[in-house]
Amino acid sequence: MEKGQVSSEYMLILAVVLVIAIAAIALLRDTILTGGSVNQQQSRAYWSVASPFSITAHKYQGSMLELDVQSSLPVTVDLQTISVEGTSHTIDRTFNPGQRAVINVSLSANCGDAGNSYSLEDIQIRYVPTGSLPQTQSGSIPLVGTCS
Secondary structure, eight states: OOHHHHHHHHHHHHHHHHHHHHHHHHHHHHHHHTTTOOOHHHHHHHHHHOSSEEEEEEEEETTEEEEEEEEOOSSOEEEEEEEETTEEEEEEEEEOTTOEEEEEEEOSSOOOSTTOEEEEOOOEEEEEETTSOOEEEEOSSOEEEEOO
């Protein structure tokens, strides 16, 4: 192999790496500029498999948020509170393993007209599994939907 050929191959590999790096930076830049917003499909995908409590469906109408919540814990658990955007709401409901229940949370803000989009940040669920200490599940993705 000649020196010129090795040098050309090295430059080609370097160019490919550089193009990949530029593409990655452009994607990150777009995400940062758009605020990293989450769409309804991404939110649904995250919350439908969240653990130990998933939110399989939700509806926000007026100031009432209706959550279809399911426990994935193998033990009985007491769901104590659900916090939405920093405001805690007492629930005090017992879930058996795998149980699903509809929980209504009255929010201070009104969702607005039907068809308006909403994004509820900082969802936290405080619960106590049987024979254990209190624990908190924090959602890393907002609950996104359309007002009913």
